[in-house]
Amino acid sequence: MAVFSNAQALDEATALAVNCFTCHGPEGTSPGEIPSLQGKRAAYLLEKLRGFKSDSLPNTVMHRIVTGYDNSQLEAIAHLLGTTP
Amino acid sequence: MTNGVDQSRRRLLGLAAGTAVLSACVKSPLPAARVAIIGGGFAGVTCAKYLRRFAPTIDISLITPESEYFTCPFSNTVLAGISRLEDLRQSYQALRDIHGIKVVHDRVLAVEAVERRLRLAGGSTLAYDKAVVAPGIDFDFAAVEGLTAENSPRMPHAWKAGAQTAQLSEHIRAMKQGGTIAISVPPAPFRCPPGPYERASLIAWYLQQHNPGAKVLILDGNDSFSKQGLFTAAWQHLFPGMIEWIPISQDGAVRRVDTGRTVLYTEIGEHAVDVANVIPPQRAAALARDSGLTDASGWCPVDPETFASTLADDVYVLGDAAKVNPMPKSASAANSHGKQCAIAIAAALTGQNKPPVSLHNTCYSLVTPAYGISVSAIYRMDNGALASVAGAGGTSPADAAEDFRRQEADYARGWYASICADSFG
Secondary structure, three states, rough: OHHOOOEEEEEHHHHHHHHHHHOHHHHHHOOOOOOOOOEEHHHHHHHHHHHHOOOOOOOOOOOHHHHOOOHHHHHHHHHHHOEEE | HHHHHHHHHHHHHHHHOOOOHHHHHHOOOOOOOEEEEEEEHHHHHHHHHHHHHOOOOOEEEEEEEOOEEOOOOOOHHHOOOOOOHHHHHEEHHHHHHOOOOOEOOOOOOEEOOOEEEEEEOOOOEEOOOEEEOOOEEEEOOOOOOOOOOOHHHHHHOOOOOOHHHHHHOOOOHHHHOOOEEEEOOOOOOOOOOOHHHHHHHHHHHHHHHOOOOOEEEEEEOOOOOHHHHHHHHHHHHHHOOEEEEHHHHHOOOOEEEEEOOOOOOOOEEEEEEOOOEEEEEEEOOOHHOOOOOOOOOOOOOEEOOOOOOOOOOEEEHHHHEEEEOOOOOOHHHHHHHHHHHHHHHHHHHHOOOOOOOOOOEEEEEEEOOOEEEEEEEEEEOOHHHHHHOOOOOOOOOOOHHHHHHHHHHHHHHHHHHHHHHHHHH
């Protein structure tokens, strides 16, 4: 996954994105009931994040989480975690 | 402190950059920077694992007396018979074998910050460039008259998962039909703020099936609690008349116990019960206190931007022992501390700029195996202090439908699988 293929990047995107792994599993690979992020395209992840933020996508906790980040932060997270097309 | 950082940086760069440029002119490369992490819970292991990712060449040791770890998250499901104690077991194998962490099974007696070394119970010392202190909590048994570390198993706290989880589970199963289980909640702050109320819920769920007519009595050292509206609404709906909550303002705080007769005394009242779960007041573990890392509150003040202790140089404090207001003391918070501290240490050792700290907490509670509720918050620095981002976070909606609660129960199990893999895997 992108975040650790350039492991030493101590940038804001990394500091933000590692938060996702608490619930979505290491490197976004979920071992249980929470959806995995691995292998998803950046554009798909961003569409989801924006949908959660506007509460236009059904969700339980993601709206509450995503509203804690501004749009450029969500873009940085999606870009870092997602695959490019 | 500056000398220490410079020396650490030289050590790291000596090994990391040495191959290309320095190897031609330096005969023996400087040793790698040494980071000693104390504590094998969520904060310590997460920090170790992520530090390896961000600083691949440094020397990382994790010191914990235990050879395995039982998670506090999901330990309430053991009391309800949903899982076994065995299911909570985590090992340090991945840390050692996959992530190249030196796992040392010893007890740290003190962090000697001036000398930058640890004193170990085994008699040796361990020199470090940066120390991460994540020893968790200690119980202040003496704060409850009549309670001691020795007699505590008669009224098991079960607030560190392990032997006492099994003891409390046995007490619950052996209770007479129609009996009463009391849960004594200490004054805040304590580990896992919603934990006592999740515990009351899951015990009630168990009793409903195996001991109808039995009751749960919560004697509380506080006047409000985490996810209170959600818990109390669920209790009325699912367990009518089974759970009674007495807050401190209604004489709910337990001041004295008689472990022989299983009686709990409050300021003016007394409660003779059949099973007592007394969760004592808490403070940072003795190691933190003995090393001068605590303030008058009994917890460790840190700079939330880096988790650096404000009381000692080159020492960082994470997890439940640290005072990281307004974050709760939770495994989720500890996991988040571990990652952000790893970034801060890696940046300090390699001379890179550190990105702004970004912390989060997401905690699930099970009311029943099919009824979950959550609380979440995002934290960042605001005018020099850590603050939860306004408008974000909060609890599950009060008016959610049954399938929403069921999905959050599924996510609670998923959260547990993920955080264990993220921290220990």
